[in-house]
Amino acid sequence: MQTPQFEFMRDFLLQQSGLVVEESKMYLLRTRLQPLLKEHSIATLNELADRLKKDRNSRLARQVVDAMTTNETLFFRDQYPFDALRDVMLPQCASSPVRIWSAASSTGQEAYSIAMIAAEALGGKGKRVEIAGTDISDQALTKAAGGTYTQMEVQRGMPARLLIKYFEQDGSNWRLKPEIRNMVRFGPANLVSPTLSSEMRGKGPFDIVFCRNVLIYFNVGARLQVIDNLAACMKDSGYLVTGAAEIPKGNKSRWEAVHFGNRNLWRLVAR
Amino acid sequence: MAEKMMVVDDARVVRVSLGKIMQSLGFEVIACEDGQQAMQAILENPDVRLIMLDWHMPVMNGYDFLVRLREMPEHSSSPLVVMVTTEASMPSMMKALSAGADEYIMKPFDASLIKSKLDLLGVAYKE
Numbered sequence: 234m235q236t237p238q239f240e241f242m243r244d245f246l247l248q249q250s251g252l253v254v255e256e257s258k259m260y261l262l263r264t265r266l267q268p269l270l271k272e273h274s275i276a277t278l279n280e281l282a283d284r285l286k287k288d289r290n291s292r293l294a295r296q297v298v299d300a301m302t303t304n305e306t307l308f309f310r311d312q313y314p315f316d317a318l319r320d321v322m323l324p325q326c327a328s329s330p331v332r333i334w335s336a337a338s339s340t341g342q343e344a345y346s347i348a349m350i351a352a353e354a355l356g357g358k359g360k361r362v363e364i365a366g367t368d369i370s371d372q373a374l375t376k377a378a379g380g381t382y383t384q385m386e387v388q389r390g391m392p393a394r395l396l397i398k399y400f401e402q403d404g405s406n407w408r409l410k411p412e413i414r415n416m417v418r419f420g421p422a423n424l425v426s427p428t429l430s431s432e433m434r435g436k437g438p439f440d441i442v443f444c445r446n447v448l449i450y451f452n453v454g455a456r457l458q459v460i461d462n463l464a465a466c467m468k469d470s471g472y473l474v475t476g477a478a479e480i481p482k483g484n485k486s487r488w489e490a491v492h493f494g495n496r497n498l499w500r501l502v503a504r
Numbered sequence: 505m506a507e508k509m510m511v512v513d514d515a516r517v518v519r520v521s522l523g524k525i526m527q528s529l530g531f532e533v534i535a536c537e538d539g540q541q542a543m544q545a546i547l548e549n550p551d552v553r554l555i556m557l558d559w560h561m562p563v564m565n566g567y568d569f570l571v572r573l574r575e576m577p578e579h580s581s582s583p584l585v586v587m588v589t590t591e592a593s594m595p596s597m598m599k600a601l602s603a604g605a606d607e608y609i610m611k612p613f614d615a616s617l618i619k620s621k622l623d624l625l626g627v628a629y630k631e
């Protein structure tokens with residue numbers, strides 16, 4: 234790939250999704266975009282760059298972003314955010330419905346884990362919980378909305394008790410029951426979009442936001458912008474859960490650290 | 505001192521592969537080929553912390569072993585029992601859990617799945 238085209242691709246990905254691709258990771262462009270080149274009968278990455286220059290908002294452009302993002306996720310990933318949800322965050326939320334946002338929901342496991350915890354904690358207490366799951370990847374959103382997972386996917390991190398309680402078997406796959414699926418609405422949203430808060434207006438403001446394992450792919454500037462965007466979608470004193478070390482330092486004055494074991498949750502204390 | 509655990513499976517490949525994973529996680533592994541051997545082993549090693557138990561085995565199957573184990577007053581809740589089986593239906597899972605299994609793994613498994621189940625059970629292991 235020629236340098237100007239690489240620079241174009243790098244800037245394109247940064248602007249469209251916040252994603253940082255270092256020059257040393259050029260091979261990643263090649264391996265991840267190969268299937269797309271085939272699908273669209275595009276011969277080289279240079280040609281792909283030229284096509285994107287002409288139309289940055291085409292289906293092809295979305296597919297490129299899709300292919301370059303990492304969708305890996307798990308039910309109850311890292312466990313502690315879900316313990317904290319049950320023990321600290323949900324009990325503190327007085328409103329009904331409690332509004333929760335899985336802000337890079339990928340294929341849905343995080344949003345559904347939240348839903349199962351909420352159903353366990355609040356079942357029968359009359360308090361309602363509404364969960365929004367958003368992602369930049371159309372493919373991930375389609376899978377998320379289907380709520381169907383393989384045997385491998387439903388086992389790691391998932392207590393067998395919850396699998397029995399909240400899933401139905403569908404051939405060799407496992408599908409979440411309607412009572413859990415109906416707690417979650419999935420839709421597209423780009424975290425770095427300057428209009429994010431108006432796009433999310435109908436679903437928020439949120440009491441609790443999970444934004445995990447996505448900021449690590451962004452540079453500091455994009456991280457700060459995303460965190461501002463999230464704050465604009467949250468209630469005062471709302472909780473933010475990020476991955477370890479994902480919240481950049483310079484931004485901590487408006488966020489108060491709430492210790493949970495040896496981890497931190499963040500609370501919005503100033504606008 | 506390493507904690508003791510049992511791998512109960514009639515297939516040698518499983519005893520070896522699962523045994524290796526558990527050893528690498530710091531456990532002392534006792535391997536048994538069926539429920540009857542497992543019954544003998546638990547009598548000799550009442551301090552076993554965890555049993556990984558196959559379902560379908562000759563002589564005494566895993567489910568029957570589980571029921572008998574939990575009937576023994578000193579074993580009504582310990583050791584922890586994880587079913588590790590090709591039996592992948594919801595009803596079997598329910599049956600095992602209500603008989604006193606603590607977790608359930610549908611084969612195939614890998615080390616990360618095993619570790620995630622140990623995490624859920626609060627069983628510490630060597631990284």
Ligand SMILES: C[S@@+](CC[C@H](N)C(=O)[O-])C[C@H]1O[C@@H](n2cnc3c(N)ncnc32)[C@H](O)[C@@H]1O
Nearest residue numbers: 250302303306337339369370423424445446447
């Ligand atoms: C590794 S997954 C994390 C999923 C889940 N939050 C977790 O912690 O397991 C990262 C997700 O972020 C999404 N993503 C990347 N850039 C994004 C952006 N600018 N806006 C919204 N989502 C984005 C990707 O499509 C991917 O699904």
